[in-house]
Amino acid sequence: MSAEPRAEQRPQFRPVPKALKYIFGLGLGARAVLMSSHLAGWLQDRLELASPVTSWTRMTEGLSLLDHGISPYEGDMFHETPLVLMLFYCLSKIWGGLIPIFFLLVDLVTGCLVHEVGTNVCRHLLEKQGRHVKSYSTDSLSLLLTGKQLNSVPRLMLGAYLLNPLTIASCAAYSTTGLHNLVIAGALLAAVQGNRLLATLATAVASYQCVYPEIFIIPVAMYIAQREQQVNPKEDYVTSVLHTLLSYALWLSSLLFLSFLCFLSWDFFSATVGFVMLAPDLTPNMGLFWYFFTEMFEHFRIFFLCVFQLNAVFYVIPLAVKLRDHPMFHLHLLVGLTAVFKSYPTFGDAALFLSLLPVWGHCFKYMRNLFLVVCMWLYSIVLAPVLWHLWIYYGSANANFFYAVTLAYATAQIFLLTDLLYAFLRREFHLRHGPAPKEGQGMPILMNLK
């Protein structure tokens, strides 16, 4: 996507560093090896990597139905969007071997996008710091960002995406989560660059593809409005936001219309958006929905469905108020929040958020339970397949075991997110009010009500 022209530009100001080459090589190699190994088939059916929406098995089924002249949206086997289906249909018609190459490319491009997101966000943060540095406490010099981050952070992000075992496995499983990550990373990049047309298009593509990124448009609109105000202080904030929303709505409706043209029917809407919203498929995944709605009393089902879906999107409002000066951070936080609370999450979703974390590395020193989070992550990643096999194949465990793992996984992510928000807010506080008094001067901070 927009990574190609950038890649061409890059040599103009700096050559591709060796580290980047290594990361690319290693990431590519690991994916290629895993794809060609016999593990690939096993990975394809791992429900931690592939949800009913993103599973490659379902995509194959969709393509096969298309071959038989049956609309894939007639049944309940296929939930990817029509445009993606058409894309894979063309790929498979041209040459079947294109598909693994396509998945490799998607991940590489996502890596590039994440790298660019890193560069741009760092630059944005530095600029912002430059603007606000006067208002910072003179004691908080040690907290300030330096230009060094411009170099190291994007590389870390690239590494965190391309070398993350979760994305490698996800890519080898042909999970379309990779594609979802690509469009979300594209949306992030377009947003941080502040081009309204491109940003709204990318966000529209992302929300078309994975539904939940609809809420991204709020921080994106705020960010664009703020940027415009910096350039031209006369610009009206509300008008700008409305402009962005309108442009987003236009893009999204044109995407939907394009999908309508694929099959000349709106069936796809209930099969994609409706499926994600109503979560009728209770196949276990790493999310919170499946067991909850398996065990739900029938007369409360609709109520809790609303609660859970609202829970996934509602945080955008309080965060928009609290982080009104930091829409970029807000946006990144939403990537993480939707990865936990969406109805069919996979490891790949969380991996994208993880790769975004290095941008906020300057907040890490205020995080309180990083160790706990890492332990819970490792625990759930290792134990999920083990307990799944004990339950489904050996019959010696039951559903509760796997449920426990998914709970731990969700809790870990929630801890990470809230901790990050805490750290960010605390750093902001320290920037303005000076760093905590040195040891010996007592306990610095407690939370107080407003």
Added chain:
Amino acid sequence: MAERGPTLLFSVFFCLLCYVFHTVASTKDEYSEELLIIPFRSGQVYSHFEFTTLWDVDFAQGGGGRYKLQHFRLFPRALGQVMTEYRVQEMHLTLTQGMWQQDKWGYPVTSAAPGAELWAWFQQEVDDVDQAWFGLTNALSGLFCASLNFIDSTSTATPHLSFRPQGLAEGLFSTKPSHLQYATLPRENVCTENLTPWKKLLPCSTRTGLAALFHAGQLYNTQYSSLGVHLRPVCRNDSCRDASLELRQVLSTVADPPATLNGKQDWSMKRYFSRSLSGPCPMAVTSRVYVDVTTNQTSSFTLKPEPTELKLTNYQGYNRKLAVYDLWSFPFHKEHGLNVDMKWKKEVSYKELFPPRLYVHRFVTGYGQEHGGIMSLLYNRHPYLEQQIIYMELLPWFTRMYLHTLKVETTEGNLVQPLLTRYTPGRDRQNPYLLEIVLTLPPDSTTRISFSFERAFLKWTEYPPDANHGFYISSAVLTTILRQADNFTVPPHMGSGLQSGLFHSSTEFPLRLHTETLLISLPTPDFSMPYNVICLTCTVIAIAFGSLHNLTTRRFQYTDLKKANSGGMRAWLAQLFGRGKHATSEDKLREPGKESEDPGEESETSEENDYIGEQRELVTPRVRAESDKKDR
């Protein structure tokens, strides 16, 4: 006047009577009852009862008129009214216990799926087929005491190839493909409560005639037992200008004498129905018992009493010898009822089994409760003839079939290209998966049809009481037209009654075979957990909500630990863990800017800048006192 009154009344009455007789006479009906007994080579004995009622009634009046059935005589009114209400053109209901073993027993007279199987064609004028189907299943459920009312859209399909109308389907009776509804209930248990209402539909009930043999305790103590009700329009005569309504009531059982008699093969009516026949049903035009004695060429068994007639039939070089007892001519006055008795000379005389030319087996493949597969083996044992067949598979929604895994190949590994594939994908909790393929089976081959499926996870309320017992998947159906009749118990026939099949030669033999039903276990949740799960998941959500609520609605503020020391649990804890140990020696920091005024935004910077430099000095008793006041 006074004398003419009664005369007038009488003449009016007479006219009315004439009219009634006329209408009754114009709807002629006849009833026949037949029983076919075949000793199998494997030692089992197959008894097939067939009760046919033919009613010359113009029941599909032209011009979209109302389906007219009235003045019932031999035709059961209960069934007729249901047919009229839902405008059913053709209906086939079978209730079966046990599995017909094709490779041992050949082909049954009427093939039936284990459990309940119902398919019906509705008349063309029916607008809302789903509604009519719903009504029909519920009515039949009441009529036959079966759980047919559990048939809903999740078990109903409309196959396009496998179930063609068996009766008239032209002219007035032409109908639309969408007017066929097919459903099975493979878990249905069939027993006496279904038999009792079924036999009440017979004109003589069980008082006399062949139906007198029905003793529920004996009928269901068999390897296979199947009840059937088949209703179809047929041609009234050769010109086929008018139609008649044919009702076939069928009951088949396969008894296993060797299993119950210490290995002896002897069979008699008295022993296996605990009754003997006392005479024909007076309403019946024909009342006959046929015993297949083809295998008795070496007179390995003796048949008592002597049959009234011995008949030889021959179709396509296949000879069949039948002993016929005509109940109308049987001398019941001499004997004490008719008790057909087969006595074998040797204790055991099982013979080598010849599986039929075409048969099918089906089983589940795979392990674990995540995925699975279904494989069918289709045997065509004909040495040189290809066989074209239609294979139909109806899977419930919770076994999500993957079409792309469908593979048709011979066991040698040669791919067989289906001539036609019709597939209707299922929908969760709405529609089943329906697959129909038309294949040509190569001669002398075994063809393997396999595909895999994914097991769905159901809601905890969707599991049946015994969740770990598993879920039944209805039999696959194989439909074909055979060109040879040698494996048929009774060759399929176009006419009514067994007689037309047994004694009339045809060149094409339509055949339908049902495979085994399958039992599939689905992964189960912990049924005792709903409250725990709701609590735990909500707790996790609450952690997120609580933390985010906290962080977004509150702001950071320096706090006076000394103040906190005096009362706060948190400070006490902090002290306990050593974090507060320095706090006791020195004064704590507090934020003077925030104390007196309304807590401002983080962008209020001018005052705070002053504070940064002098914050340590700023901690004065005055401010502390203020904050104390505020806290109180």
